Amino acid sequence: MDEKKDRIISATKELIAQYGFKKTTMDEVATKARMGKSTMYYYFKNKEDIFAEIVRIDSDLFRQKLINAIQTAYSPQDKIMQYVRTRMLHLKELSNYYKTLTNEYLDHYFFIEKVREDFYSFENKTLSDLINKGIQQNIFTPCDIDVVVHMIAIAIKGLEYPLFIQKEQDLEKDSKQMMEIIFKGIEIRA
Template structure:
């Protein structure tokens, strides 16, 4: 019983550290943030912090994984498992995904920052995220096929094409800032219009 109590207490402390570390990384960036900053924000000594995490890289990896899991869970709850029609699901998927990425600075930094690409875990996270994204889009496309809304022979290539299109919007919104967040829906609707109906005059 006592062991379980200790385990729960340690888990709570780890979550507190990750919550504070997320804010530290968001403020200073991975490169400038230090274990001293994280320890201070978490209200503990640096030696205590090292008991839970052995390095800044380890803390950052845990923060990024946590943010990635939150995004996946939210997409499954609000999109994949919703009762919306498949076209609306794809639209909501993109909107929710973009808005979450805008807020989840550390996860997005791990996906796009070239400097972080030198960290061993970053490529694993990028590959896992790309794979999960494609799987979710495939599920949405298959739901559309099953309901008779989408006319597709298969979903793999189509999901790859859609994921690639999303990355273009992502770059404009989050990296180059050429699309303000409040205009995202307008640009998204134009992109989906092409996706669903093509560019040939009907």
């Protein structure tokens, strides 16, 4: 039954958001999900498996959010801009929510690695497509798309940095200005 899985997932999510992965015990999750601890092992292989599922779901939602953001914009520039903007704002939200988790994240990221790689591959394809479309529409100058995507990825990493060190920053403004400069670098000149 999927409803049981959901109960486990949402209980785990809440507890993990508050206490982090390590400090959340399976007993607590079981209590919160209103079932015996052993029952959970009927639905999930182990503790990490639950967490992996949560990450997978969140990642899917994130991707969907990005796809929606792209669709609301028209020009390739706006689409890319919306992509980056949405990505940064979501990450900021995440970093607030999972503040406790940040440190453990590194310890456990071996089993998130797959999701992370999948995401990067999605991001790469999405941005490539957008730039390609921009070139076909005679808006961007023909160029090595992989290089441009890689540069955007580097810019994104730079924008992420303040989140990582919990430094306040106007992400939206920075994203906008950064992307504007990059656009000027690849737009066809009048």
